[in-house]
Amino acid sequence: MGSAGLARLHGLFAAYKPPGLKWKHLRDTVELQLLKGLNAGKPPASEQRVRFLLGPMEGSEEKELTLTATSVPTLTDHPLVCGPAFTSLKVGVGHRLDAQASGVLADHPLAFLDHVTREKLERILALIQGSHQKALVMYSNLDLQTQEAYEMAVRGLIRPMNKSPMLITGIRCLHFAPPEFLLEVQCMHETQKQLRRLVHEIGLELKTTAVCSQVRRTRDGFFTLDDALLRTQWDLHSIQDAIQAAAPRVATELERSLRPGLGTQQLPGPDQPQDSKGPSSALLLESCAGH
Template sequence: MSFNKLHGLFAAHKPAGITCSQLIGTLKTSLLKDLNASQKLYLPTFVEVKQFGKEAPNDGKETSNENQLWKVEEKKDLRFHPLVAGPYFNRLNVQVVSGGLDKKSSGVLVLSIGRASQYIPAYQNALLPRQYHVNMQLGYATSDYDAEGKVIVKSTYRHISREKFDRVVTGLTKTSRRYNSNYSGLDMQSQEAYDIAVSGKLESVTLFNQPTILTAKCLHFNPPYVSLEMECLNEDNDFIRDTINSLGIKLKSSAVTSRINRTKDGPFTMEHSILRKHWTLANIAQCIKDSKEMVKPFIKRKDMFLDELADEQVKGQPDVQIQ
């Protein structure tokens, strides 16, 4: 793969403690460093013509150049040397495709590079679910619903059993779907709702642009420490923390979120996201190549597909080969 074909979507693992902007900055620095290191030094040449020997004295009379010798040399133009003009590659277009991860959270972060940013709206409008593993702690509540916030409430949790916890967690999905159905203004008992359901478009009507919990289940229960697996749409980390706080209230106790880790974003899973130590040009180029078939059903456009975008050549850019 060459630099001219370095366009596509891929997933990176975002560690906790950094923002998405900081991740993109680190990623760009690593890619630009590899690009400039792989670029073979090419300098344009120019022809220099100069007189061989001393110039004849000018006495006001016309002299003939027939007997004069000229030296013609082809030299490299050092004005374009990286030590003079700077590195050839100095910018890259890397954008977040599917956000929702703040500084405290971690997990799969889908990014676009190059001209593949034009597929961001199509990917976002595909209503792809995202899966999270959420660690929570029972017994107290904070001002921002996060474990590191200021404690405002303390409560008991000894009365919470696994059966009761599972029952309340199951109710989260029903409550979320009922709220979104009411918000959409669609009467679920009407003929219109029936026709939309038959056509298979009910989910896109009732869940569009509203945070929704599709599934939720308990992975580990050892009070006060509990872990959940949640599959959501249109959510962000504030919505998840607010949900955990509401869950604690429904359990007649209180709860805070201690960790949020995204394990899946549409077709991308933890296996597809590359770690910080693997943010190199060769690895990212391979990830883009491997992800083409995964994202193709979700980013189709009438005028261009991802394969055609990758096969296009960018005028004015060197064809740097990526090993």
């Protein structure tokens, strides 16, 4: 394996973070499994050196000794002498999830009020999305007086140019079964704490209380749940295969981002389906509402 295997690790891949697992533990586990896989490969052939070994002279009846030139392996680079070939490996992590995200369910019994309806909830969600789209225009530093900026705004192809607070590009209710409801949120620059607070604020707007019981990221950029490696797949060969499979899409996204006017997030309307492409995250929020 050696350097060839290391070269195949240059790229991006996705891993599924189980509930209750800290992202640092996931990263450390992946690093350990990669090092094990790299060091488990067959080591390269040792270099040969010439040594003069003392031995009996052939055809001599008096058993005379002589020095014979012999090729022997050099053991200075053998793993049993110098240790493992790979001792450290850096794995970077993109958008992080806290330990409670992705499947931690906090039971919280609440009585549901009759005045909370799906229509009222969706009206609040539309107002939230509209306000965040206005903020997105502001943080994009676009002059909407220009024709190019106007066309980008009409098509929804704008995104913040610099650091910004959490911006929601799409939010909708997928499931409404009082006292629980499920939201799909497309957003940028988010944290799980902000998302949970969003659910709390939605409850206040509905004249009730709401608590976020589960956060699950379903997409990060173009990576989806289908791309994410499970815990049993956090090994060298699976990660190498995932990097190779993602390489064409990574190249395409880089090319799009370098084109003028492209590489930006499309903003779906309240009644439009969510676009699966773009730089933002898509998360599912399971919530409970009550009095």
